[in-house]
Amino acid sequence: MISGHGDLVAVRITRAVNIGVAGVVSIWHFGYHGSKLITHWSDYQSQATTLASWTALAVIDVIGSVALLRRQSHAALARTLAVAILVVGSIGTAAGPPGGAIADSSWAWSSVGWLGVLVLLRRPIVELGVLLTANLGVTAAFLALDNAFDEPMIMRFVTVTCIAVGANVIVALAGRLMQEAAQQTTEIAEAEVESYAHKQAADEVHARRQERYEYLRGQVESVLRGLADGTLDPADPAVQRRCAIEAARLRRLFAENDDVPNPLLHELLTCVDIAERRQVEVDLSTLGDLPSIPIAIRRGLTETPLAVLATAVSSARVTVVSNRDEVIVSIVADAPPDAQITWTTCPALSTVRYREGANLWVETRWKRPSPLASLTTIP
Amino acid sequence: MGGNTLEAPVTVSIVDDHPVTIEGILTWLRAEPRIQVITTGATIESLGPSAIPRARVLLLDLNLDGRLAIPHVAELADAGHRIIVYSQFTEQKLIMAALDAGAREFVAKREGRTHLVNAILAVAADHPYVTPTEAGVLAEDHRENRPVLSDRERTALLLWFRSTSKAAVARRMAVSPHTVDMFIRRARLKYAQVGRSAVTKSDLLARAIEDGLISPEELAS
Numbered sequence: 001m002i003s004g005h006g007d008l009v010a011v012r013i014t015r016a017v018n019i020g021v022a023g024v025v026s027i028w029h030f031g032y033h034g035s036k037l038i039t040h041w042s043d044y045q046s047q048a049t050t051l052a053s054w055t056a057l058a059v060i061d062v063i064g065s066v067a068l069l070r071r072q073s074h075a076a077l078a079r080t081l082a083v084a085i086l087v088v089g090s091i092g093t094a095a096g097p098p099g100g101a102i103a104d105s106s107w108a109w110s111s112v113g114w115l116g117v118l119v120l121l122r123r124p125i126v127e128l129g130v131l132l133t134a135n136l137g138v139t140a141a142f143l144a145l146d147n148a149f150d151e152p153m154i155m156r157f158v159t160v161t162c163i164a165v166g167a168n169v170i171v172a173l174a175g176r177l178m179q180e181a182a183q184q185t186t187e188i189a190e191a192e193v194e195s196y197a198h199k200q201a202a203d204e205v206h207a208r209r210q211e212r213y214e215y216l217r218g219q220v221e222s223v224l225r226g227l228a229d230g231t232l233d234p235a236d237p238a239v240q241r242r243c244a245i246e247a248a249r250l251r252r253l254f255a256e257n258d259d260v261p262n263p264l265l266h267e268l269l270t271c272v273d274i275a276e277r278r279q280v281e282v283d284l285s286t287l288g289d290l291p292s293i294p295i296a297i298r299r300g301l302t303e304t305p306l307a308v309l310a311t312a313v314s315s316a317r318v319t320v321v322s323n324r325d326e327v328i329v330s331i332v333a334d335a336p337p338d339a340q341i342t343w344t345t346c347p348a349l350s351t352v353r354y355r356e357g358a359n360l361w362v363e364t365r366w367k368r369p370s371p372l373a374s375l376t377t378i379p
Numbered sequence: 380m381g382g383n384t385l386e387a388p389v390t391v392s393i394v395d396d397h398p399v400t401i402e403g404i405l406t407w408l409r410a411e412p413r414i415q416v417i418t419t420g421a422t423i424e425s426l427g428p429s430a431i432p433r434a435r436v437l438l439l440d441l442n443l444d445g446r447l448a449i450p451h452v453a454e455l456a457d458a459g460h461r462i463i464v465y466s467q468f469t470e471q472k473l474i475m476a477a478l479d480a481g482a483r484e485f486v487a488k489r490e491g492r493t494h495l496v497n498a499i500l501a502v503a504a505d506h507p508y509v510t511p512t513e514a515g516v517l518a519e520d521h522r523e524n525r526p527v528l529s530d531r532e533r534t535a536l537l538l539w540f541r542s543t544s545k546a547a548v549a550r551r552m553a554v555s556p557h558t559v560d561m562f563i564r565r566a567r568l569k570y571a572q573v574g575r576s577a578v579t580k581s582d583l584l585a586r587a588i589e590d591g592l593i594s595p596e597e598l599a600s
Binding site: 283285287288317319321323328330332354356359361363379 | 469471487489490511512515516519530533534537538540541542543544546547550551
């Protein structure tokens with residue numbers, strides 16, 4: 001369940017930051033500066049220009065908020081909006097009372113800073129720095145042109161701009177830091193997912209290996225031990241048959257790991273190969289397209305042919321019939337009556353055997369789990 | 380002519396592009412006194428269309444010089460040849476195509492001497508003979524226009540595909556080997572009835588009526 005966790009964190013934090021910034025800037029422009037416009041309406045030199053520039057910045061605020069919340073960050077759009085903010089803001093300041101660039105009635109210079117934070121939030125911090133510096137320059141220029149720079153005004157300018165720019169920069173930096181943290185969380189989570197996947201794969205390989213080892217230990221080990229300590233006689237045909245069967249099982253286990261288009265046939269062929277090495281003539285025929293078969297079922301389907309092939313004296317016919325309902329693996333071979341044939345214990349399979357003179361005929365049948373079954377069945 | 384061993388041996392022509400295969404078949408057939416190979420060739424053309432001697436049975440490799448001989452099968456069947464298609468390829472589609480084109484029977488190369496000899500003798504006598512490979516293909520034919528086989532005919536075909544003797548099939552179906560043979564041959568005849576018309580097909584069906592495998596009424600239906 002770890003997958004997707006990091007993504008979620010990054011997305012949620014980014015969205016929270018974006019909503020926070022868009023909200024703060026909008027409240028500032030619409031609420032605080034909007035109310036300033038109303039309370040100081042009579043102070044403005046040109047009321048129409050003041051209203052027009054405030055409205056233009058309101059529109060930019062909406063555009064910038066929508067772009068931010070939709071997580072669209074086009075460099076060209078952000079820079080164009082930043083320039084527009086500065087130009088419109090200057091017009092707004094020019095429409096104010098002479099020498100009132102940072103007076104109680106002023107709003108434009110402050111809106112320029114906050115809207116700059118909004119549209120440049122996802123841009124390098126330098127761009128916001130350039131805009132804020134330009135804004136300070138323009139504001140100072142207005143004061144200078146109006147000859148308003150007396151000593152108290154200088155003090156006011158320094159105090160007010162320090163607080164305003166400081167607040168702008170703090171919000172911009174905080175938003176940036178939170179996004180970076182979210183990004184890191186994402187990366188960490190991704191790394192976690194990857195290492196988890198590696199661990200899963202390694203565990204699976206280990207489990208398969210363990211399972212194969214357990215499977216072999218029960219069967220092969222006793223034969224090898226018997227041969228080693230002399231309790232099993234290599235000259236005994238029964239011992240030879242057991243060896244042949246275990247050899248076939250080993251080969252089949254190796255074959256199970258091969259990446260082939262048709263694993264069942266591939267595994268059967270390894271059994272056939274062993275029989276052919278013993279000079280048994282094997283005829284393998286298939287009918288119909290084989291479905292993908294789970295490994296436990298495959299092992300069950302090949303178990304009996306494996307054992308019969310390992311005990312066949314001179315000839316065997318192996319057939320695989322597959323249709324939409326069933327898969328049947330059938331073997332007819334001249335296996336001796338005393339041959340120890342192991343039967344599959346897989347519950348999904350059924351096995352039937354017939355003896356016809358020298359021939360043993362064994363069939364293992366797998367009913368395919370399908371809701372559409374029963375249209376045709378192999379007799 | 381017929382299956383009677385007292386009569387003249389069945390004449391056979393072999394067309395195969397591998398000399399070693401022809402040699403192998405010759406060796407197999409030489410041991411069978413009821414069969415006499417009269418001509419062999421690497422291509423149908425090498426024998427010449429009019430020069431193909433009237434062998435009773437034409438044994439034709441399905442893949443000649445990398446090309447499928449299906450069109451030749453149709454042509455030769457129309458010209459009245461009894462064709463056994465012989466191939467190492469056993470894809471269902473290919474076997475059906477050969478039978479549809481008018482081949483009397485299909486024998487897989489790996490099916491061995493006994494099936495080949497039996498198929499030649501049966502085809503020469505206008506009897507159906509179904510090899511296990513062909514049986515599987517007929518039983519698992521799911522095409523729209525396939526003939527309707529009875530359950531027991533289909534069962535017999537599929538068991539014949541999986542086994543090595545009709546006696547074993549008979550035991551499993553709890554009928555006599557003769558009955559098993561009848562199911563299999565009737566299934567083959569149903570295919571002969573729906574297949575494209577070929578000059579020699581009437582011989583096959585006439586023989587089936589004579590043998591009591593099908594009745595004239597069944598044939599008409």
